[in-house]
Amino acid sequence: MSGRYPGYDVLAKRHTPSWNEQTRQVIDRRLALPREPRFLAPDEFATLEAVCGRIVPQPAGRPPVPVAAMIDDKLHANRGDGYRDHRLPPLREAWRRGLAGIEAEARRRHNAGFAELDAAEQDALLRAVQEGRIAGDWEGMPPALFFAKRLVFDIVTAYYGHPTAWNEIGFGGPASPRGYVRMEFDRRDPWEAAEAAPGREAQARRDNARIG
């Protein structure tokens, strides 16, 4: 990823009026998340990490967003959505079955664990799950439904709930007490991300260095 918003970091605004105390505490906790699983077993966590690596593949050269750890944290705290589709078991059980099902499918296809497969094989397997081309169900849980409503949902909302991802997409980030002034097309407040027009990367980088 070349980076549309070179040098942009929402964390640079931590001590500007764009962040309040509660936000700092919340984001600090998220950034300090332990990388070791507290709910999933080590082998389940390994599968999850590999799955996350395909659902939201991350570029080398920057500290990775610990998506698997964030999901383990969600499971550890049992933070459900407040409802569930009747065809799915509750949060923790759904993930347990889903990870087990993915592992089982990997062994069935390739005689190896999911984490041991190469990227193309992993993608093919995940696509099969998404499209419902998995034979049978996972202890009564439809794989395609698990994929859409649980697996992808939890992984992408975790990833895009992290400051690194906000930087990637040029999201303004936390905004309280200071919000935004300029709301028209192609207009940015000086504390927003500057987008690099083709050939104007250096200018965008300079602008992004000044947002703090």
Place this chain on the structure above:
Amino acid sequence: MPASDDPQLVPRGKGGRAPDPFRVGGWVPMREYRDDEAVDFAVVGTGAGGGTLACRLAELGFTVVGFDAGPWWRPLEDFASDETHQQKLYWTGERICDGNDPLVLGANNSGRSVGGSTVHFAMVSLRFRPEWFKSRSRLGYGADWPLDWREMWDYYARAEQALKISGPVTYPWGPKRPRYPYRAHELNAAATVLARGAEALGIGWAPTPLATVSAPRSRSPPCVYRGFCVQGCSTNAKQSALITWIPRAVAAGAEIRDLAMVGRVETDPRTGLATGVHYCREGRWRFQRARHVVVAGYAIETPRLLLNSADSRHPDGLANSSGLVGRNLMVQANQAVYGTMDEAVRWYKGPPSLSLTEHWNYEDRGKDFFGGYCYMAQGPLPAGWAAIVAGSRGLWGEALRREMERYNHAVGLKIVGEVMPDEDNRVTLSDETDEYGLRIARVTFSYGDNDKRLIRHSLRAMRECLEAAGGVRELWEERDDTAHLNGTARMGDDPRRSVVDADCRSWDVRNLWICDGSVFPTVGGVNPSLTIQAIALRTADRIAALAARGEL
């Protein structure tokens, strides 16, 4: 935050004081009532219905205790600018969703706070089209409301004044209404796209009337356009019940008990009348005696409570001789069309829906369906947007990340569409129980044929609008979303075909009232919050009138 301060663990509404949401760490005195002395009204739920009613009843001189399962937030200190963390505003107790189109609950329809869903709603404050109050007789579908639109017109005005709704100087649709108390907000780029498209198509559009102030109001500063409206307003510009009706209620002598889950409404076996509510607070079940009970938990928790209050006299749940408690669940269709522009839109700035058109609420020609819809501009934040993109388009991997990189160039329109009442769409009790030992709700929903035709029409209309606006390309559809909940304790003038009468008084138990979105016989094509508050204002007046005549 230390556990002793955590509003999700320790109630704030106790010890004779209530939080002052406008002052960091501030308190105001709050009257307290003894559980064993009957209060005039026990109100279950403090949102658009319960909060408004509790306020007005207290101001009219009744003794009132309001109960809410949720925390009593201090927006200035408790709210972070973070989607994930602010999930704490939504109902996180389990519900099971089934039917052909199982509902997605949470941000769009289920709050859990003092102030209810108004703490996280998008502030869209619209009036019903007058004919909708007589949908059956005037428009040929659904059911008639036992209310006259002219009376409701006046209550709408009162609600708009109380909330200082910021809206356009003249509103393009419907009969004349008084000028909105505050002026409309500036359009952001996303809202401008809708306006351009509407003008090109020759249909009307307007800046959306919103319950967030465009100028200072008392201790509320004006909106700072931070865009986290649906995650909770830490500016206090949003005129939620938490900062409007609730403080007024407390000032008028009401007591509000937060973190108080009402599990059962008790009735007297001899008289059949309600005697009070069982509620769980700080780990103990208690019973508050009351002369009247108002259930205002919104369209899932209200029927759940009534059904859970079943006893030998009422085996099918309270107030359910009609069999309609829990039935006729209506959501509103919330489909959307999105696209991409070369210009940067950056829709995270400002309230999500700064412009709308109600054209298809008032135009009946060219429709192959009953009912109407409005559509409005959108502005989802990253995690919510990722869920939409991944969910609707099945994208993941590099494809998803590439699409998400275009976040600042996305633009879109979303409907609030009328869904028809259907008795098979309903809330029932499942056999699972929650942490209080109460049976949890099962929510069954399927779209009907009329709903599907409306949705098809709306997707086409939104496409046309984006295309007409110019500069929007690569359009795609979000087909899988709903918003709001209504209908599960409908009002009517026939006890066999309704649960409550026009005064929101249940037919079966004359001191049991229901005052929230459950009472809607039809749901209309506009967000329900203003209508719920107008109904609550009317109900308070009716209660006062009945009390004066000794008919209470």
Place this chain on the structure above:
Amino acid sequence: MPEQAKSAAGLALTSFAVAAAAAALENAWRPPPSADAAPAPERRAAAKRLNGAAALLAGAALADSATEHYRGAFHNKIMVLPLGVAAQALGASLHGAAARGHRASSARGLGHALALVTGIAGTGFHLYNLLKRPGGWSWLNLFYAAPLGAPVALSLSGMLGGLAERLRAGRSLFGRLPGRLVARLAALGLVGASGEAALFHFRGAYHNPAMVIPVTVPPVAAALLLAATLSPRWTGAARGALRLLTGIGVAGAAFHAYGISRNMGGWRNWSQNLLNGPPLPAPPAFTALALAGLAALKLIERER
């Protein structure tokens, strides 16, 4: 600060310096006048007062256009121009207000003419900005598009400055008595400024009772001023109203500062609130026009 803002600020400072320098140089270079060509002392005094009013208006226009065009990100390059023109008009007006000499200055006169023309052009640009938005001529666009009345402050500065030069030159003002002409101009300006305040206070829903003051007092003062041009009976009342108005302009700026401070985040959030909040440079326009009106009253009294 983004690049365009820096260039704009540089241009403004340069223009200011250039204008003041040009006027000073011209004064120094010209031969001394003969005594009998000197205009009456009261005209010189009135001219200086008008220069003062023009300076205040130019300064307000500079601050206002700088803030608002910065907010508009100088998206059209021409948005830099009013900063330069207002700055040089400020320079010229200050020079005129301070000038001990009684000679008219063509350098200053040119500066004032430039301000007049730029203000008119600016109104045209602002009107285009408003009309091109969806809804065209609508309340929403009157509230949030480029404000139509703002460039007029620059034109008024130019007109008052130009009138000051003609007063000094001893020439008649388009065949009319100068006092009455200035009075009518000031009255017109007051009504216009009051209309602008009315519009934006309407946008603010008159949430504070004091917001009716700039909507009521200036039109009354303008009416009294016009009445004073017709009959001396009204001079006293007009003078009183205008003096009140000079204070109101200052009080208005204080109110606006209070308004900025009560927005979310207060002064700490200046990067948003100075741009969003009620504009500090707007109320002083009333002070400026009131001063011009008072100068006109003095002239009228002499002329009777």
